[in-house]
Amino acid sequence: MTTIVALLEKNALITAFVVVALILGFSNWLAARLFRGQIHGSAIAITLGLILAYWGGLTAGGSKGLADVSLFSGLGVLGGAMFRDFAIVATAFGAEMDALKRAGWVGALSVVLGVVLSFVIGAVVAIAFGFTDAVSISTIGAGAATYIVGPVTGTALGADSAVIALSVAAGLVKAILVMVATPLVAKRIGLNNPQSALIYGGLMGTTSGVAAGLAATDPKLVPYGAMTATFYTGVGCLLAPSVLYLSVIPLQGLL
Amino acid sequence: MVIYGVGILAACMLAGVILGDLLGQLIGVKANVGGVGIAMLLLIWAVTVSGFNKLLEPPTAAGINFWSAMYIPIVIAMAAKQNVVAAVSSGWLAIVAGVAAVAISFAMIPMLSRLAGKSEDLS
Incomplete structure (x- = not known):
């Protein structure tokens, strides 16, 4: 168990990909089942992310929400300003x-x-x-x-x-x-x-x-x-x- | 090739961030002024106006589209690393100021949209 956790921490960014995929998958399932398409899956996922950030902040006591829990530190990289800005620029592809x-x-x-x-x-x-x-x-x-x-x-x-x-x-x-x-x-x-x-x-x-x-x-x-x-x-x-x-x-x- | 797309995207971002920083220094501000916005304009320009068009063959475009599609996952990761504890436990002043700023700004959107719509009719 500890080896697995250590490996996940070592591959933090990859772990973050899986975590976000799970959050988004769960949110889309909730959106379809519970909310019958009334609320966007991504809106639920973002809210869920904020709730997890609150939990992470309480647990780890840092300023970076869930990313301060060492198992989830990759979220700090994936959700950091660098990737955020890179993805924002990419969305311009197709803007008029x-x-x-x-x-x-x-x-x-x-x-x-x-x-x-x-x-x-x-x-x-x-x-x-x-x-x-x-x-x-x-x-x-x-x-x-x-x-x-x-x-x-x-x-x-x-x-x-x-x-x-x-x-x-x-x-x-x-x-x-x-x-x-x-x-x-x-x-x-x-x-x-x-x-x-x-x-x-x-x-x-x-x-x-x-x-x-x-x-x-x-x-x-x-x-x-x-x-x-x-x-x-x-x-x-x-x-x-x-x-x-x-x-x-x-x-x-x-x- | 996919890397061409990623490379164009990355080059646009770096150029934009550098220009945004220079713009900040020019007007004497300790912040990047619109670097990402400039990068977006550069990317739009690169793929529409200039002779780069032939770079947009499917594999190259895929390099940009991938990052565009990663936008929502990245935003979710960003949400998960916010300092929610500080926001929630900061006391009433911060909460009242934040909520009031958002509520009043939301209310302004329809007004400005109408203003913009009208001027368009005139021209």
Whole structure:
């Protein structure tokens, strides 16, 4: 038994292939049997992945969910940013340039709007919870954009490390919620064509959230949503510690 | 050959990531600005516009299609390595901020879609 476990750990990435295949197979079976095709198999698989990540986090105590359990460490490689981005780029094979061009300006607009909107919401929540200094308010606002914009902004502004941790947590909540909620609300928000997918990617901005949300909704929309989402973090890191922070400073006196 | 497809894909990604990083340095940001997005545009350009078309014979295309098909499995692995414990146990501020940001952003999508639709009618 220990030899088998040792071998599985040694071939971590290969083990991860089997694990994901089993999760997806089980999810597709559930989708067909239990949900009668009402819910996408991949939506169930992503939710299952998140539940396993919670279990893994509790068991191993690390920050990488199930990947911190040594038997499943290959998931960290397979699900890491490198393979994720590689697969996202591959989905562009078959995307229509025309659809991108037609919605180009609204895609760009949605990125800027998405960053500002999330920042403002995060800042308002921070104020509601009693923060009164511009640095903390801006860091938490930036975290509501993505869990990368938060710490980048917090570090640039010299925020307290507890506040930076909060901003990462806000971004994580956002990413996970986008993964789970997108297939549930897709119909109501009209997320069924390349244009709305571009807007969705720009407004949500969390690459992992958008990647999983669209995978669970309609994989054909992935390249459009991912396209705008990949610009979001960069724009957020540009705006949050500069223009947006500066606009919070005058508010500080009122609090 | 399959490896040609994988090679084109990989070259596009590397070029995109490098350009995204340069773009970040140019505007003074400590982050990659749209590297993956640029890589996607490069791939679309490579397979449609330029003379690479004949590279798209079935075995070559298979090298790209395989990774495109691996997208969902990779996303599932990604979900399984999220720090869900931190998100769930982070306290109300983080949860309220995250939920509010998602809810309001979702609500904006139909509005922006309508805006985009209208301008298209005009032109």
